[in-house]
Amino acid sequence: MKFAVIVFPGSNCDLDMYHAVKDELGAEAEYVWHEETSLAGFDGVLLPGGFSYGDYLRTGAIARFSPIMNAVKQAAEEGKPVLGVCNGFQILLEAGLLPGAMLRNEKLKFICAPVKLVVENTGTPFTAAYDDGQEITIPVAHGEGNYFCDEATLKQLKDNKQIVFTYKNNINGSVANIAGITNKAGNVLGMMPHPERAVDQLLGSKDGLALFQSILSHWREKNAITS
Numbered sequence: 001m002k003f004a005v006i007v008f009p010g011s012n013c014d015l016d017m018y019h020a021v022k023d024e025l026g027a028e029a030e031y032v033w034h035e036e037t038s039l040a041g042f043d044g045v046l047l048p049g050g051f052s053y054g055d056y057l058r059t060g061a062i063a064r065f066s067p068i069m070n071a072v073k074q075a076a077e078e079g080k081p082v083l084g085v086c087n088g089f090q091i092l093l094e095a096g097l098l099p100g101a102m103l104r105n106e107k108l109k110f111i112c113a114p115v116k117l118v119v120e121n122t123g124t125p126f127t128a129a130y131d132d133g134q135e136i137t138i139p140v141a142h143g144e145g146n147y148f149c150d151e152a153t154l155k156q157l158k159d160n161k162q163i164v165f166t167y168k169n170n171i172n173g174s175v176a177n178i179a180g181i182t183n184k185a186g187n188v189l190g191m192m193p194h195p196e197r198a199v200d201q202l203l204g205s206k207d208g209l210a211l212f213q214s215i216l217s218h219w220r221e222k223n224a225i226t227s
């Protein structure tokens with residue numbers, strides 16, 4: 001399986017993401033600069049964290065116009081797994097690939113800490129290797145992680161089981177403790193916590209590794225690869 005790690009001006013978690021899938025998961029990976037227009041030959045797309053375009057005008061608001069975003073949309077429509085972490089999640093929201101919007105953290109402070117998450121849905125390509133209701137520890141590092149959506153959208157998210165991760169304790173004011181959601185089809189996941197920073201016990205937790213293993217297993221099953 002070959003992953004594209006999209007690099008925007010201001011990305012700063014691209015190396016961590018590359019390390020997670022290449023060295024820890026053992027898959028193929030390549031960096032793709034945001035000015036590229038094609039993702040042909042890639043089986044999965046990873047939008048890493050950071051401060052694309054310095055977080056002006058809103059987080060992700062400029063990056064969503066990057067040329068590569070049309071190819072990201074196409075990959076999503078083709079059913080390929082698309083994962084946006086932190087700034088990647090913010091870009092997916094601005095691009096309309098996921099519903100809702102991100103506000104500044106309730107207490108207006110940047111939060112950088114390991115947090116406890118609850119796995120709410122294991123029926124996705126990203127979470128099959130977890131147990132339902134499992135508590136995992138994954139670090140966050142964001143100033144704008146306060147997820148917001150209106151009540152009608154929240155109802156849809158709940159009805160379609162699109163809420164995949166919640167914070168055990170609400171750290172930033174997010175509606176319904178939301179830490180990560182998928183699109184309706186389930187192949188696009190946005191999450192504020194950084195699974196790529198939790199792939200080795202040396203980093204304090206390896207609870208993020210199962211997310212990448214889930215993607216790989218799902219891809220192997222879909223493509224009937226047994227070895």
Ligand SMILES: NC(=O)CC[C@H](N)C(=O)O
Pocket residue numbers: 013048049050051052055059085086087088141142143144145
């Ligand atoms: N680690 C990150 O991706 C930072 C996210 C974002 N730019 C924020 O501070 O909200």
